[in-house]
Amino acid sequence: MNDANHSAVAGPVSARSGALAIANTSGVRRAIGTTIGEYHGRTCARGEPIIEFEQVDKAFGPNVIYRSMDLQVRLGETLTIIGGSGQGKSVCLKLMIGLLHAEGGQVCYYGEDVGGMNAEQLRELRMRVSMVFQGGALFDSMTIAKNVGYALREHTDMGDDEIERRAAESLTLVGLGPEDYPELMDQMPAALSVGQRKRVALARSIAVRPEVILYDEPTTGLDPSNCNRIARMIRKLQRELGVTSIVVTHDMTTAWYVSDRVALLHDKQFPFVEDVQTFRAIDDPIVRDFIEGRTS
Amino acid sequence: MSDPGGARSGLREWVVNVGTTINAGIKWSGGLAVMFGQAVVRGPRRPFGLFDISYQIVQLGIRSIPVTTMMSLFVGMILAWQFGEALADFGAKNSLGYVTSLALVRELVPTLLAVTVGTKMATGMTAELGSMKVTEQIDAISALGADPIKKLVWPRLVAASIAMPLLVAWGNVIAMLGGMLIADTVFDVPAGYFYHTYIDELEPLHYIMSETKAVVFGGLAGIVGCYQGFTTKFGTEAVGLATTETVIAVSVMVLLADFALTTFFMPIG
Ligand SMILES: Nc1ncnc2c1ncn2[C@@H]1O[C@H](COP(=O)(O)OP(=O)(O)OP(=O)(O)O)[C@@H](O)[C@H]1O
Numbered sequence: 001m002n003d004a005n006h007s008a009v010a011g012p013v014s015a016r017s018g019a020l021a022i023a024n025t026s027g028v029r030r031a032i033g034t035t036i037g038e039y040h041g042r043t044c045a046r047g048e049p050i051i052e053f054e055q056v057d058k059a060f061g062p063n064v065i066y067r068s069m070d071l072q073v074r075l076g077e078t079l080t081i082i083g084g085s086g087q088g089k090s091v092c093l094k095l096m097i098g099l100l101h102a103e104g105g106q107v108c109y110y111g112e113d114v115g116g117m118n119a120e121q122l123r124e125l126r127m128r129v130s131m132v133f134q135g136g137a138l139f140d141s142m143t144i145a146k147n148v149g150y151a152l153r154e155h156t157d158m159g160d161d162e163i164e165r166r167a168a169e170s171l172t173l174v175g176l177g178p179e180d181y182p183e184l185m186d187q188m189p190a191a192l193s194v195g196q197r198k199r200v201a202l203a204r205s206i207a208v209r210p211e212v213i214l215y216d217e218p219t220t221g222l223d224p225s226n227c228n229r230i231a232r233m234i235r236k237l238q239r240e241l242g243v244t245s246i247v248v249t250h251d252m253t254t255a256w257y258v259s260d261r262v263a264l265l266h267d268k269q270f271p272f273v274e275d276v277q278t279f280r281a282i283d284d285p286i287v288r289d290f291i292e293g294r295t296s
Numbered sequence: 297m298s299d300p301g302g303a304r305s306g307l308r309e310w311v312v313n314v315g316t317t318i319n320a321g322i323k324w325s326g327g328l329a330v331m332f333g334q335a336v337v338r339g340p341r342r343p344f345g346l347f348d349i350s351y352q353i354v355q356l357g358i359r360s361i362p363v364t365t366m367m368s369l370f371v372g373m374i375l376a377w378q379f380g381e382a383l384a385d386f387g388a389k390n391s392l393g394y395v396t397s398l399a400l401v402r403e404l405v406p407t408l409l410a411v412t413v414g415t416k417m418a419t420g421m422t423a424e425l426g427s428m429k430v431t432e433q434i435d436a437i438s439a440l441g442a443d444p445i446k447k448l449v450w451p452r453l454v455a456a457s458i459a460m461p462l463l464v465a466w467g468n469v470i471a472m473l474g475g476m477l478i479a480d481t482v483f484d485v486p487a488g489y490f491y492h493t494y495i496d497e498l499e500p501l502h503y504i505m506s507e508t509k510a511v512v513f514g515g516l517a518g519i520v521g522c523y524q525g526f527t528t529k530f531g532t533e534a535v536g537l538a539t540t541e542t543v544i545a546v547s548v549m550v551l552l553a554d555f556a557l558t559t560f561f562m563p564i565g
């Protein structure tokens with residue numbers, strides 16, 4: 001869409017520039033003005049860190065969640081976060097979009113501290129980095145169509161018809177398209193099953209065609225075929241739209257399928273962050289116990 | 297129990313408890329004030345969200361008309377009866393209209409409606425926003441790049457501050473009719489005479505006082521209801537807890553505000 005940007009972004013990795021060119025021609029993205037790999041004049045090439053945690057401390061009162069935690073998310077990759085229940089995986093995602101603030105250290109997006117952003121900067125950040133909540137968090141008082149189109153209505157001046165069309169498009173991506181479920185768009189979230197709600201929440205987050213998507217347990221509670229569909233969708237968004245994904249999951253099959261790299265949360269830090277092959281070969285008992293589901 | 301050490305530690309505990317309560321109270325009021333400030337600063341920006349505001353006015357206002365009508369009718373009747381008995385002893389029952397009007401318009405109608413209808417509005421908000429908070433919908437609004445204060449708090453605050461004065465105006469009329477009914481049927485004061493004396497006693501300032509109270513009480517109910525919803529802790533029972541607290545908080549705040557407004561207006565009137 002903008003050649004000047006491309007040469008700047010894709011300079012060192014010109015082989016990738018094709019993918020980026022496709023990624024940045026998405027209509028919604030043009031309407032919103034998001035360019036992958038560029039933010040406020042700063043650029044980030046594929047494989048370079050886009051989100052960085054630096055020595056992050058986070059606690060809720062006496063309940064310490066992170067201590068000197070470091071983690072890097074690279075542009076264009078799919079990073080899976082695994083770890084025990086209640087250890088702070090959801091907290092990690094919320095730190096990335098400034099829903100929670102770190103007490104110590106920094107969470108940076110393109111090198112800019114998320115904790116220090118004002119309301120306007122946060123708004124912009126959240127159009128580029130979108131989160132799918134663990135429980136879906138659909139708005140009960142709105143129809144599915146309104147839910148999915150929410151961010152478009154907020155941030156673009158698209159008409160109702162166009163928003164409706166985009167919403168249908170996003171729903172199709174998660175397998176709830178109007179061809180298969182003609183009435184779904186006008187239903188209220190309460191009328192849907194848990195798994196359907198989860199997929200609608202996914203559709204709502206991808207509707208703005210963000211640069212980074214944070215998935216909080218996207219496949220928990222879904223049947224195998226829908227698990228598979230979501231996993232394939234995550235891959236597809238990465239491949240075709242150049243989306244960077246961070247996936248929190250307990251489901252190792254999904255993890256191996258979607259990930260480029262895997263990070264294990266253990267003892268308030270991420271001691272193991274490796275690409276899938278290396279990670280699967282790690283001999284450390286902590287890792288082996290977790291991926292083999294052993295209770296030591 | 298009688299050893300001095302026990303007594304001392306008991307006292308110490310008591311002091312600590314009082315301290316914690318005061319601390320919590322200050323924190324709560326501070327949080328409330330901050331949210332009010334944010335709502336007033338961020339609310340009036342474009343887009344104004346007129347649809348949300350009018351929807352809330354309908355929700356809060358129209359649905360409260362039956363309760364308002366009943367409360368006002370009965371308070372008018374009761375007050376007229378009480379004053380009527382007392383005045384009859386002095387043979388002064390003809391001044392019933394003069395006596396009831398001020399008490400009803402300046403004080404009883406706005407305050408009574410605030411603690412009933414206002415509380416009803418506030419608890420509704422707390423329950424709704426509290427369950428949104430618990431299911432992360434409020435976080436989701438932020439995560440989608442919108443402002444929950446502007447989207448949720450502002451329309452409710454404005455709607456409550458608009459609906460309350462309208463309800464109080466309606467309540468004032470109904471309360472007068474209630475008084476008239478009792479005056480005519482029980483004390484043989486003709487309805488027309490009651491009406492004239494009632495209206496005669498009232499000056500513009502009294503209406504202003506009544507409506508000012510209504511705006512303030514409505515706003516208080518709105519902000520307390522929203523704040524309680526937004527600060528709901530985790531879990532479904534937390535919503536219940538927050539809602540119960542809202543009842544107390546609104547009643548206390550309304551009475552305090554009533555006292556403050558009365559001390560403000562009395563010297564002028
Ligand atoms: N807003 C909050 N206030 C206080 N404590 C919180 C808050 N959010 C999370 N916590 C606490 O932080 C800890 C980690 O929570 P988190 O939701 O991140 O766990 P998780 O790793 O996502 O677990 P699960 O796999 O069960 O979703 C928990 O002990 C939780 O009680």
Ligand SMILES: [Mg+2]
Nearest residue numbers: 089090134216
């Ligand atoms: Mg979680």
